[in-house]
Amino acid sequence: xxxxxxxxxxxxxxxxxxxxxxxxxxxxxxxxxxxxxxxxxxxxxxxxxxxxxxxxxxxxxxxxxxxxxxxxxxxxxxxxxxxxxxxxxxxxxxxxxxxxxxxxxxxxxxxxxxxxxxxxxxxxxxxxxxxxxxxxxxxxxxxxxxxxxxxxxxxxxxxxxxxxxxxxxxxxxxxxxxxxxxxxxxxxxxxxxxxxxxxxxxxxxxxxxxxxxxxxxxxxxxxxxxxxxxxxxxxxxxxxxxxxxxxxxxxxxxxxxxxxxxxxxxxxxxxxxxxxxxxxxxxxxxxxxxxxxxxxxxxxxxxxxxxxxxx
Amino acid sequence: xxxxxxxxxxxxxxxxxxxxxxxxxxxxxxxxxxxxxxxxxxxxxxxxxxxxxxxxxxxxxxxxxxxxxxxxxxxxxxxxxxxxxxxxxxxxxxxxxxxxxxxxxxxxxxxxxxxxxxxxxxxxxxxxxxxxxxxxxxxxxxxxxxxxxxxxxxxxxxxxxxxxxxxxxxxxxxxxxx
Numbered sequence: 001x002x003x004x005x006x007x008x009x010x011x012x013x014x015x016x017x018x019x020x021x022x023x024x025x026x027x028x029x030x031x032x033x034x035x036x037x038x039x040x041x042x043x044x045x046x047x048x049x050x051x052x053x054x055x056x057x058x059x060x061x062x063x064x065x066x067x068x069x070x071x072x073x074x075x076x077x078x079x080x081x082x083x084x085x086x087x088x089x090x091x092x093x094x095x096x097x098x099x100x101x102x103x104x105x106x107x108x109x110x111x112x113x114x115x116x117x118x119x120x121x122x123x124x125x126x127x128x129x130x131x132x133x134x135x136x137x138x139x140x141x142x143x144x145x146x147x148x149x150x151x152x153x154x155x156x157x158x159x160x161x162x163x164x165x166x167x168x169x170x171x172x173x174x175x176x177x178x179x180x181x182x183x184x185x186x187x188x189x190x191x192x193x194x195x196x197x198x199x200x201x202x203x204x205x206x207x208x209x210x211x212x213x214x215x216x217x218x219x220x221x222x223x224x225x226x227x228x229x230x231x232x233x234x235x236x237x238x239x240x241x242x243x244x245x246x247x248x249x250x251x252x253x254x255x256x257x258x259x260x261x262x263x264x265x266x267x268x269x270x271x272x273x274x275x276x277x278x279x280x281x282x283x284x285x286x287x288x289x290x291x292x293x294x295x296x297x298x299x300x301x302x303x304x305x306x307x308x309x310x311x
Numbered sequence: 312x313x314x315x316x317x318x319x320x321x322x323x324x325x326x327x328x329x330x331x332x333x334x335x336x337x338x339x340x341x342x343x344x345x346x347x348x349x350x351x352x353x354x355x356x357x358x359x360x361x362x363x364x365x366x367x368x369x370x371x372x373x374x375x376x377x378x379x380x381x382x383x384x385x386x387x388x389x390x391x392x393x394x395x396x397x398x399x400x401x402x403x404x405x406x407x408x409x410x411x412x413x414x415x416x417x418x419x420x421x422x423x424x425x426x427x428x429x430x431x432x433x434x435x436x437x438x439x440x441x442x443x444x445x446x447x448x449x450x451x452x453x454x455x456x457x458x459x460x461x462x463x464x465x466x467x468x469x470x471x472x473x474x475x476x477x478x479x480x481x482x483x484x485x486x487x488x489x
Contacts (some may be wrong), residue, residue, distance in 0.1 A: 026396060029399050044384040304393070308392070
């Protein structure tokens with residue numbers, strides 16, 4: 001069995017296939033705790049986890065908070081509106097101040113790609129978990145997506161996974177590409193050319209498709225991405241209606257995928273833009289299962305970084 | 312494996328010990344009413360299946376069997392690097408009011424049993440918890456004793472006792488490694 005010796009989880013790119021398998025297998029075991037009457041184990045008793053969210057989040061932050069609490073850690077949430085960041089404090093100063101409170105793990109979301117690597121250098125005795133950094137990675141989302149696929153298919157090897165939407169701005173897409181290609185899945189990308197990063201095929205078994213149809217044809221998994229209106233200028237797409245016509249998933253084009261294909265979305269959903277409501281609420285939708293798996297995956301991540309080697 | 316190993320219980324010896332334990336469990340609990348067998352992963356879980364099968368032969372009743380992985384309840388988590396993989400815990404029913412028989416292969420410091428008992432309490436309030444072990448090798452570090460013992464084996468701290476299983480998880484033999 002593989003061992004997990006990292007103190008941080010910043011990007012799935014940094015992990016081996018064996019380490020990913022270990023994180024997923026532990027998550028499967030953690031799931032049992034969430035179905036009990038007493039949803040708590042004493043594993044991380046006495047550990048302190050700080051959730052430091054510089055960007056808005058409901059699902060991820062709540063999920064990390066619940067995960068920490070179910071492992072008996074003490075979790076504290078810090079959001080920019082209530083912190084000194086709005087008063088001009090730098091990330092490194094914030095980090096050093098937090099360190100004075102002796103946290104064991106900092107879970108951070110930040111708009112700047114790679115900021116976690118910077119933070120990790122400042123905090124050699126504290127584990128850092130990335131809850132999303134700019135347009136880089138969102139490892140917990142990638143892992144929970146893989147766990148959900150594994151639930152249905154029992155494997156990741158040989159799956160055709162279509163990812164459709166704004167690939168350029170999507171850290172969810174990057175983490176999925178990094179993770180899935182390591183596990184042997186084939187990833188097909190589709191989106192407006194203005195939202196397709198050049199050279200993305202170099203990341204592994206990744207195919208950039210000329211149309212959405214080509215990507216979702218016979219796919220086992222169709223993952224739709226949110227149009228991130230807060231991140232892009234107005235120039236990337238003419239309007240939501242046109243986007244929806246070419247890159248929206250609806251009851252018609254969903255038939256191009258395999259009959260038992262699973263439909264996924266990292267949330268929050270813009271209903272009627274990237275997906276029609278009929279698909280969101282349809283039989284093939286695994287969106288709520290993704291959220292449920294999020295807690296188990298994050299418990300697994302917290303558990304394994306605590307056993308990692310501090311510098 | 313170490314240089315010197317001695318077989319202290321062969322396959323049929325293991326079978327006889329488990330049969331006796333099964334009879335003792337039935338005698339102590341006056342049958343199988345409310346009895347649940349919970350094996351401690353990994354060895355104990357295989358032995359719980361064995362004992363369950365023997366009880367089925369004797370009484371003709373299927374006793375509920377579960378398995379517990381105690382990794383998340385260990386008392387040495389903060390000093391242990393790296394954290395090991397977590398196995399699946401499968402408790403088929405609420406343990407509220409049940410007579411839980413914990414099954415493990417080797418009883419040593421007692422710390423594993425302490426962790427397993429804590430885990431049991433998180434699944435309801437059992438009427439009682441009993442402990443069945445194939446081998447008791449001594450050296451307890453906690454006030455814990457077994458109710459049903461296959462074989463007492465006095466050991467030194469340098470030795471190791473291992474219960475070996477075949478690929479079908481059937482117990483093969485018990486060896487003492489020096």
